[in-house]
Amino acid sequence: MDKEKKTRAKKFISEQFSKKMLKLFDNEPVDAYKDDIINYVIKTKAWNDAFIYTKKTDSYKAVEEKQNDIVSYMKSGFEKIQSISFKVWHKKTVKELVAYYGFTHGTAQKFLNMSVKYFYFIEIGYEIKCFAGIELKKFEKDFDIPIDSYILNWLVYNSVDDSEKAEKILKYNIKSWNAINSVSYRPIQEMVKNLLRETYGDDDGSLLFYETEVWEKIAGFKKNDYMTVNFKGIVGEYAIGECGVVDLEAYRGQGVENKKFKNFDKKELFWSIYDQIIIPTREKAEKAGSDPDSTFRLLCIEEKGDTFVFHYDEYDDSYCEVKNAKDMTLEALMSALYEDFCNMAKALPDDDPLKSSITWDKTRKVSFSGDYLERLKKDVFYTSWEIETSE
Numbered sequence: 001m002d003k004e005k006k007t008r009a010k011k012f013i014s015e016q017f018s019k020k021m022l023k024l025f026d027n028e029p030v031d032a033y034k035d036d037i038i039n040y041v042i043k044t045k046a047w048n049d050a051f052i053y054t055k056k057t058d059s060y061k062a063v064e065e066k067q068n069d070i071v072s073y074m075k076s077g078f079e080k081i082q083s084i085s086f087k088v089w090h091k092k093t094v095k096e097l098v099a100y101y102g103f104t105h106g107t108a109q110k111f112l113n114m115s116v117k118y119f120y121f122i123e124i125g126y127e128i129k130c131f132a133g134i135e136l137k138k139f140e141k142d143f144d145i146p147i148d149s150y151i152l153n154w155l156v157y158n159s160v161d162d163s164e165k166a167e168k169i170l171k172y173n174i175k176s177w178n179a180i181n182s183v184s185y186r187p188i189q190e191m192v193k194n195l196l197r198e199t200y201g202d203d204d205g206s207l208l209f210y211e212t213e214v215w216e217k218i219a220g221f222k223k224n225d226y227m228t229v230n231f232k233g234i235v236g237e238y239a240i241g242e243c244g245v246v247d248l249e250a251y252r253g254q255g256v257e258n259k260k261f262k263n264f265d266k267k268e269l270f271w272s273i274y275d276q277i278i279i280p281t282r283e284k285a286e287k288a289g290s291d292p293d294s295t296f297r298l299l300c301i302e303e304k305g306d307t308f309v310f311h312y313d314e315y316d317d318s319y320c321e322v323k324n325a326k327d328m329t330l331e332a333l334m335s336a337l338y339e340d341f342c343n344m345a346k347a348l349p350d351d352d353p354l355k356s357s358i359t360w361d362k363t364r365k366v367s368f369s370g371d372y373l374e375r376l377k378k379d380v381f382y383t384s385w386e387i388e389t390s391e
Contacts, residue, residue: 005124005206005209006124006125007125008125008209008212009120009121009122009124009125009209010121010124010125010126011125012121012125012212013118013121013122013125013126016045016118017040017045018040018351021036021037021040024036024037025037025122025126025128030128034128034130037122037128037130038075038119038130038131039071041115041118041119041122041130042070042071042074042075042115043067043071044349045114045118046110046111046112046114046115046118047067047111048349049110049111049114049146049148050103050107050108050110050111050114051063051107051111052347052348052349053318054107054178055344055347056340056343056344056347059102059104062102063101063102063103066101066102069101070097070101073096073101074093074112074115075131077089077093078115078119078130078131078134079131079132079134081131081134081136081139082133082134085142086139086142086143087142090112090142090144093108093112094108094109094112094185095182097111097112098182104178104180104181105180105181105182105185106147106176106177106178106179106180106181107178109144109146109147109177109180109185109189110146110147110148110177113143113144113145113146113147114146116136116143116144117143117146117208119131119136120136120137120140120143120208121208123135123136123137124137137205140205140206140208141203141205143207143208144189145189145192145193145196145207145208145211146211147177147180147188147189147192148177148215149176149177150214150215150218150219151177151192151211151214151215152176152177152188152192154195154214154218155169155188155191155192155195156169158195159191159195165191168187168191169188169191172184172187172188192211193207196210196211196214199214200213261326262326262327263327263328263329263330264329264330264333266301268330269301269330269333269334270301272330272334273310273334273337275364276334276360276361276362276364277334277337277338277341277358277359277360277361278296279364280359280360280361280364281295281296281354281357281358281359282295282357284357284359285353285354285357288353288356288357290353290357291353295353295354295357296312296318296354304321306323306324306325306326306327307321307322307323307324307325308321308322308325308326308333309321310322310337310340320337320340320341320344322336322337322340331362334360334362338358338360341358342358345357345358
């Protein structure tokens with residue numbers, strides 16, 4: 001298994017890290033480059049994993065101002081693991097990230113657990129111990145799983161038919177990994193670990209490898225394999241299993257019903273966004289050789305008084321707001337939304353397909369008929385939204 005672990009760990013790091021960073025692993029002496037590797041893991045990789053969908057929020061800005069202090073704190077923390085048990089260290093670190101640095105419990109666990117995973121996989125795959133005297137392999141049976149939307153929704157889907165598991169999930173009412181708190185974290189963590197053991201067999205220190213396999217399977221799905229599960233208000237997407245659908249309007253808002261406002265119909269706004277922004281963006285990504293499914297979709301438009309909330313992608317924190325929307329013209333609304341999408345894209349890593357693909361084609365207007373209509377229905381993939389045509 002050790003040889004297999006080495007191969008899988010090296011594969012994971014080679015797919016996740018930049019080519020420039022991977023070259024450092026082959027340089028001699030490696031010790032001269034360890035600080036570069038450590039900074040890249042903490043300040044770039046784990047940081048983006050934890051904050052990639054919340055970088056435009058005020059709470060993120062407050063955390064970002066402390067980034068250098070946080071990086072120093074994390075380095076110091078890893079160097080002290082030997083002096084206390086891993087579980088004690090982990091609990092203390094999460095607590096202090098929340099208390100002193102402005103993290104939520106959800107982002108703290110993602111940040112810390114991904115940092116551990118990267119350093120551990122570097123150690124296993126490349127035989128490089130990033131911290132002097134610290135062998136993370138000794139603690140592998142104590143590692144926690146990084147909980148994100150894929151893993152959380154995999155847990156939800158695989159718990160629907162088990163009343164005991166379902167009641168536990170319902171008890172903590174977890175709708176996103178960002179919503180995890182100090183009360184729900186440990187029970188949810190143990191449920192994920194137990195499900196991994198049930199799925200893959202006994203745990204010999206391989207849970208992070210099992211989690212990686214699940215994550216990669218889900219990430220590799222194409223849109224026709226997307227899965228949505230509705231379990232008592234908990235929505236899970238990208239879950240492994242047979243296809244299903246859920247009425248998202250009941251969960252996130254008012255959907256796209258044909259409601260007339262001063263200058264536009266709500267359905268007209270929805271499809272204008274699809275015609276002029278979503279579809280051109282996806283097509284641009286595809287022409288550049290990227291998977292269009294790695295860009296984004298518009299899921300629904302929720303009304304909050306005079307404010308419209310535009311939900312895109314599967315994450316609860318993937319949304320933007322436009323105030324006084326009901327009194328705006330259609331083009332003004334589109335302009336505000338496009339500007340927000342552009343700002344969101346700026347915060348993404350350079351290798352994210354969406355960063356260079358955001359497009360607004362004002363001239364585009366596609367007739368809802370024939371093959372295009374069928375493709376659009378499939379692309380939205382929520383059958384609860386009936387598309388009206390003029391035919």
